[in-house]
Amino acid sequence: MERQGGHFGKTVFWGAATAALYAAIFNYADLLMYMAHTTPDACVVGSGPGAIYYHRLDAAACAAHGGQLEPGTWWHVLPIILIDFAVSYVHGAFTGLFWDLMGLKPAAKH
Numbered sequence: 403m404e405r406q407g408g409h410f411g412k413t414v415f416w417g418a419a420t421a422a423l424y425a426a427i428f429n430y431a432d433l434l435m436y437m438a439h440t441t442p443d444a445c446v447v448g449s450g451p452g453a454i455y456y457h458r459l460d461a462a463a464c465a466a467h468g469g470q471l472e473p474g475t476w477w478h479v480l481p482i483i484l485i486d487f488a489v490s491y492v493h494g495a496f497t498g499l500f501w502d503l504m505g506l507k508p509a510a511k512h
Contacts (some may be wrong), residue, residue, distance in 0.1 A: 413503050416495045416496035420489075420496045423492055429510075432453075437478040438480075438482055439510040440455075441475065441476060443472070443473055445471055446470055446471075459471075
C-alpha cells in the first residue's frame with residue numbers, strides 16, 4: 403500500500419479529531435443529557451447518570467415522585483445540534499480520507 407503524502411497526515415488528524423469529539427461526548431454525557439431533557443420544563447428525580455426526567459408534570463406530581471421542577475431553557479437544544487453537526491462533519495472527513503487511503507474509490511461513470 404503506498405501512502406499518499408497528504409492523505410496519511412490528514413487521515414490521522416481527522417481520525418484524532420473524531421476520537422476527541424467522541425471522548426468529549428462520553429465525558430460530558432450527563433451534562434448533555436441534562437440539557438436535552440431540560441429544553442422543555444421537566445421534573446428531575448435524582449442527579450447524574452441515574453437521573454430520571456419527567457415532562458408535563460405539575461409541581462405536586464413532581465414532588466410526589468421526589469423530584470424538583472426545572473424550568474425549560476429553549477437554547478439548551480443548540481449545543482446538542484452544533485455537536486451533531488461537528489461530529490457529522492469531522493467523522494465524514496475522516497471516513498472519506500480513510501477509504502481513499504485504503505484505495506477504495508467510487509466506480510467511474512462510463
